[in-house]
Amino acid sequence: MEAHTIVATITVGIGATLLVDVWTFVLGLWKISSLDYRYVGRWIAHFPRGRFVHDNILATPPVHGEKVIGWTAHYLIGMTFAFLLVAVAGKEWLVRPTLLPALLVGIVTVCAPLFVMQPAFGFGMASSRLPKPNIRRLKSLSTHGVFGLGLYAAGLLVSQF
Numbered sequence: 001m002e003a004h005t006i007v008a009t010i011t012v013g014i015g016a017t018l019l020v021d022v023w024t025f026v027l028g029l030w031k032i033s034s035l036d037y038r039y040v041g042r043w044i045a046h047f048p049r050g051r052f053v054h055d056n057i058l059a060t061p062p063v064h065g066e067k068v069i070g071w072t073a074h075y076l077i078g079m080t081f082a083f084l085l086v087a088v089a090g091k092e093w094l095v096r097p098t099l100l101p102a103l104l105v106g107i108v109t110v111c112a113p114l115f116v117m118q119p120a121f122g123f124g125m126a127s128s129r130l131p132k133p134n135i136r137r138l139k140s141l142s143t144h145g146v147f148g149l150g151l152y153a154a155g156l157l158v159s160q161f
Contacts, residue, residue, distance in 0.1 A: 001091070008094045008158045009086050010079050015154025016106075016147050017078030023146045034143070035113075038062075041070030043120060057121040078147070081109050085151055097155030106148020110140050 024034045043054070045063035054060050063069075086093060089101035114126040114137065123129050127136040 005086070005091045005094060008161075009082050011158050012085070012094070012151055012154040013079030013082030014075060015157065016082060016150030017075050019150030019153065020078070020143060020147050023143060032139070034139070037070030037074050038067045039070065039121065040073050040117070041066035041068065043117070044069050044073055053120050054122045057123075077112070081105060081147070082151060082154075084109075094155060095159055097152055097159055099149075099152045102151035102155060103145065103148035106144050106146070106151055107141065109147065110144040113140050 027034060039057045042060055042063050043052075043057055045066055046052070046054075046060070085102060085105040088105060089098075093101060118127055119125050124133075127133040127140075130136055
């Protein structure tokens with residue numbers, strides 16, 4: 001992969017992740033909470049200790065630097081999903097972005113929190129151990145739909161350069 005393609009893909013991932021953060025901020029104005037990335041950081045910080053699954057990540061003792069780890073992971077994951085998009089749609093997508101592949105990748109990426117992170121946090125498969133799991137699933141799906149729209153919007157911006 002050429003340097004230009006790598007830089008463009010990273011930029012698309014950052015742009016899409018930024019849109020998710022704007023979305024989360026707007027939801028917060030209406031008192032709709034979202035995942036606190038410090039818990040992602042706490043989860044990751046326990047990997048070197050051999051702990052990948054928690055009974056309840058909220059009850060797991062805090063780890064120094066968990067917020068920085070979590071936010072860094074959030075953006076690295078966004079960039080990784082952008083590389084997934086380019087791998088699926090081809091690097092030509094960066095020149096002529098289209099909505100459908102970006103939206104499909106965004107929606108498919110909801111599998112990561114529902115079937116990997118939430119069970120590992122002790123929240124059950126697809127939030128099944130949390131109150132109002134269907135609302136939480138819908139929030140996850142909508143957030144990843146926004147991520148897909150962000151991939152497309154960032155792709156349009158990047159294609160201008």
